[in-house]
Amino acid sequence: MKPLTEFERYVIEQKGTERPFTGEYVDHNAKGVYCCRRCEAPLYLSEHKFQAHCGWPAFDNEIKGAVTRVPDADGHRTEIVCAECGGHLGHVFEGEMLTPANVRHCVNSVSMTFKEIEASEIGNEAKQxxxxxxxxxxxxxxxxxxxxxxxxxxxxxxxxxxxxxxxxxxxxxxxxxxxxxxxxxxxxxxxxxxxxxxxxxxxxxxxxxxxxxxxxxxxxxxxxxxxxxxxxxxxxxxxxxxxxxxxxxxxxxxxxxxxxxxxxxxxxxxxxxxxxxxxxxxxxxxxxxxxxxxxxxxxxxxxx
Missing domain, CATH: 3.30.1060.10 (Peptide methionine sulphoxide reductase MsrA)
Known part of the structure; x- marks a missing residue:
């Protein structure tokens, strides 16, 4: 696994945010698994992703147990982090009615890597x-x-x-x-x-x-x-x-x-x-x- 870049450390370790509509995975729609950039733990399946037009990748579900919610320091939002390593992912929002799940994980692209379904350890589940x-x-x-x-x-x-x-x-x-x-x-x-x-x-x-x-x-x-x-x-x-x-x-x-x-x-x-x-x-x-x-x-x- 490659070392984190300075900007990746800023987002993942210092809880920064990338600029909207600039991330690699904003309009990404391939089949596979989105994993934590820092520890490579699987976070989201491609079927969890939807187009929210918010400027960041959006997911309405996560792989069970992969994401932890933490009250944000600002007292208003809820932060989401990788359950495996604690790396900052973004924030979660509810009540927007964008999908039937009524939840949006707003995730920084730089907090993730993507694995094609054939290359993923859990991809077999999707292929069954x-x-x-x-x-x-x-x-x-x-x-x-x-x-x-x-x-x-x-x-x-x-x-x-x-x-x-x-x-x-x-x-x-x-x-x-x-x-x-x-x-x-x-x-x-x-x-x-x-x-x-x-x-x-x-x-x-x-x-x-x-x-x-x-x-x-x-x-x-x-x-x-x-x-x-x-x-x-x-x-x-x-x-x-x-x-x-x-x-x-x-x-x-x-x-x-x-x-x-x-x-x-x-x-x-x-x-x-x-x-x-x-x-x-x-x-x-x-x-x-x-x-x-x-x-x-x-x-x-x-x-x-």
Missing amino acids: STKLATFGGGCFWCLEAIFSRLDGVEKVTSGYSGGSAEDANYEKVCSGNTHHAEVVQVEFDATKLDYQTLLAVFFSSHDPTTLNRQGNDVGPQYRSVIFVHDQVQADLVNAALAELESKQVFNNPVVTQVVKFDEFYAAELKHENYYANNPQQSYCQMVVKPKVDKVTELFQHLLK
């Missing part, structure tokens, strides 16, 4: 074909049964998203007093099944126009919600919602929430493959089976 999608649309027994049937889906896990770890259990979530939604996390092979198709199945599997309910299942835990894992998913969801509205697919406005994915908590083991293991249970016969049959008819060509 297995991707994640997280959906909530009523009881997770229904969604689990539906998505499990699709060719290209490798695993479906029922669980909870949107709330805290201590509230992630069936009894508490069913009270409607947590922020959790019943969701399924879908692991899928992107070489066989794309995210747009999963969205089509999702919107066909429930009524996205009813607020905090699906049929007789009432409460915020049954809300229609999509937890997006990256900017690509966010853009695809917003495009799908715009198309549903423009084509007036539903008689009433769609109320599906679009939320940045944070954490997923797997449900208790008794909920795993619930419909497959309990096909004669009354709820499965009256609620789950009709939904499975409907989606099966619509997407027969996608079934395993």
Whole structure:
């Protein structure tokens, strides 16, 4: 690793700032990983980057655990530093609504280096074909049964998203007093099944126009919600919602929430493959089976 230049030391060690629109990575859009200039620790993936037109590289997410937030000495802003070496990166801002994540890491170009995806140690993760999608649309027994049937889906896990770890259990979530939604996390092979198709199945599997309910299942835990894992998913969801509205697919406005994915908590083991293991249970016969049959008819060509 090359020694820091005088200007790099000024920014990274003395918490300086490069002039806007002068940095190497302001308009940079290659696929890869942005790393700390001083210690080479991975900081951001290229899919975290977006064009904020602020004069500095902007990111709406970071590699988990890579960036530390520190109250700025001016008492107004929040500084971000490399979690590995403490090198100054820039500042973080929230509430600007520039992306669905609603956060902007404003980073000095000189605080970073860039590694092409093939050269990165964590690039393999981005190249893997297995991707994640997280959906909530009523009881997770229904969604689990539906998505499990699709060719290209490798695993479906029922669980909870949107709330805290201590509230992630069936009894508490069913009270409607947590922020959790019943969701399924879908692991899928992107070489066989794309995210747009999963969205089509999702919107066909429930009524996205009813607020905090699906049929007789009432409460915020049954809300229609999509937890997006990256900017690509966010853009695809917003495009799908715009198309549903423009084509007036539903008689009433769609109320599906679009939320940045944070954490997923797997449900208790008794909920795993619930419909497959309990096909004669009354709820499965009256609620789950009709939904499975409907989606099966619509997407027969996608079934395993």
